Amino acid sequence: MGKNESSVHQLATEMGEVLLENGAEISRVQDTMERVARAYHAESFNAYVLTNGIFMSGRDTEGHSLTFIKQYGESSIHFGRICAVNQLSREIARGEHTVEEAFSILEDIRQLPYCPLLPATLSCALGSAAFSYLFGGCWLDALAAFLCGLALEPFLYLTKKHGLSNFLVNLSSSGFVAFLASLLFMVGLGNNLDKIIIGSIIRLVPGVALTTSIRDFFNRDYLSGTIRMIDAVLIGSCIAIGVGLVVRLMSPLTGGSLL
Amino acid sequence: MISLSLLGSWALQTMVAFFATVAFAIIFHTPRREYLWAGLTGGTGWLVFQVSAFLGCGVVSASFFATVALTWMARSLSFLRRTPVTVYLICGIFPLVPGAGIYYTGYYFFTANNTLGMLKGLETIKIAIVIALGIGIVLSLPPVLFLRKRAPKMPHTNLKQGDPHAAQEPGHP
Numbered sequence: 426m427g428k429n430e431s432s433v434h435q436l437a438t439e440m441g442e443v444l445l446e447n448g449a450e451i452s453r454v455q456d457t458m459e460r461v462a463r464a465y466h467a468e469s470f471n472a473y474v475l476t477n478g479i480f481m482s483g484r485d486t487e488g489h490s491l492t493f494i495k496q497y498g499e500s501s502i503h504f505g506r507i508c509a510v511n512q513l514s515r516e517i518a519r520g521e522h523t524v525e526e527a528f529s530i531l532e533d534i535r536q537l538p539y540c541p542l543l544p545a546t547l548s549c550a551l552g553s554a555a556f557s558y559l560f561g562g563c564w565l566d567a568l569a570a571f572l573c574g575l576a577l578e579p580f581l582y583l584t585k586k587h588g589l590s591n592f593l594v595n596l597s598s599s600g601f602v603a604f605l606a607s608l609l610f611m612v613g614l615g616n617n618l619d620k621i622i623i624g625s626i627i628r629l630v631p632g633v634a635l636t637t638s639i640r641d642f643f644n645r646d647y648l649s650g651t652i653r654m655i656d657a658v659l660i661g662s663c664i665a666i667g668v669g670l671v672v673r674l675m676s677p678l679t680g681g682s683l684l
Numbered sequence: 685m686i687s688l689s690l691l692g693s694w695a696l697q698t699m700v701a702f703f704a705t706v707a708f709a710i711i712f713h714t715p716r717r718e719y720l721w722a723g724l725t726g727g728t729g730w731l732v733f734q735v736s737a738f739l740g741c742g743v744v745s746a747s748f749f750a751t752v753a754l755t756w757m758a759r760s761l762s763f764l765r766r767t768p769v770t771v772y773l774i775c776g777i778f779p780l781v782p783g784a785g786i787y788y789t790g791y792y793f794f795t796a797n798n799t800l801g802m803l804k805g806l807e808t809i810k811i812a813i814v815i816a817l818g819i820g821i822v823l824s825l826p827p828v829l830f831l832r833k834r835a836p837k838m839p840h841t842n843l844k845q846g847d848p849h850a851a852q853e854p855g856h857p
Contacts, residue, residue, distance in 0.1 A: 449770060453770075503713040504714040504715070505714065507770065508715050508767055512766075540710060545710065545711055548706075551703060552704050552707030552708055555700045555701070555704035555707065556778075559730065559779060560783075623787045626783055626786070626787060627778065631781075632774060632778045632781040636770075636819065637770075637774075640819065642816070643819070643820040643823060657812075661786050664786050665786050665787070665789050665790030666790060667790075668787055668790045669790030669791050669792075669794035672791055
């Protein structure tokens with residue numbers, strides 16, 4: 426029984442871990458962990474979750490203390506895993522799984538694949554083109570943004586693979602996109618450089634950090650909300666600096682005033 | 685007046701926003717069955733943004749109304765389809781996130797147009813704040829105001845948050 430209780434704690438913590446690593450908001454992580462623990466009647470379970478860490482403590486039936494503390498770097502978004510963990514925790518709450526079954530399902534969830542590079546690249550390009558059009562660009566601008574998007578996703582993939590810091594990734598990729606857009610503009614593809622660049626940087630814009638931060642704030646997770654908000658402001662500033670710098674440097678070539 | 689060509693352009697723009705949102709849904713590894721719904725959320729947000737702008741709202745207030753509409757949609761979908769509200773919300777919010785504001789702020793600062801840079805920077809922050817306000821308000825509203833599936837077996841359902849999670853578990857406060 427004692428063994429069982431400690432594995433319940435472990436299950437709940439690991440489910441929280443998967444949620445946190447894949448970009449869920451704090452209250453969902455905490456809520457899910459507590460629900461799972463309650464569903465298996467682990468009464469002593471306590472958890473405290475931050476954007477970059479999970480703290481768990483509890484007691485098994487023989488009175489031994491259980492503790493789990495883990496610090497996390499950055500999360501990458503994977504909604505498929507969040508949905509799957511959500512589904513799993515709902516099933517657990519209905520009493521459909523033993524602890525062992527739940528562990529093996531969770532293992533499957535961890536193995537859910539990322540979207541391959543090719544479809545990701547295509548959707549990045551499509552998204553860039555669409556946003557360039559939405560923000561007032563013409564069809565040619567959208568085409569140029571499409572090409573920029575096509576180059577951006579592999580660039581992001583490579584920089585992340587080589588372990589560049591988040592700061593540098595945003596700075597360099599926004600500069601890269603602005604450079605590419607300026608080149609295309611110089612060759613004559615597109616009429617409004619600003620619309621091309623706006624469309625192309627939308628992939629980098631801190632929409633996730635902003636939204637999650639807001640949700641954390643309104644759930645009164647102020648500390649986590651602050652962490653994400655600083656993240657959003659830093660990402661936004663990096664993009665503005667990267668783009669502004671390159672556009673300024675290129676302006677003699679692209680013809681002075683660009684707007 | 686609302687002419688036919690205006691309606692046509694709204695429809696076209698909404699469709700483009702739909703596909704843009706689906707593109708982001710793919711990038712964030714959303715399950716395939718949710719693509720359509722995430723896209724609809726993004727399309728709704730953009731449609732409301734356009735109509736508000738047509739009715740004379742500035743960028744900031746139009747962003748607010750659009751955020752309210754799309755968050756309402758996201759939360760309703762989350763109840764109906766028992767999926768975390770995050771999935772629809774984050775994909776759908778992208779058309780409204782002030783990417784243009786970020787660009788112009790950087791551009792004006794680096795071309796030594798400090799006044800314009802400050803103005804654009806301030807506008808960007810204002811848009812971020814009204815988006816926050818819109819999301820926060822709608823997510824704090826009581827569940828009665830949203831479309832949702834009735835849970836037939838459990839009479840004591842408790843639908844807190846945008847999370848359909850609680851729907852099937854009686855007895856949890």
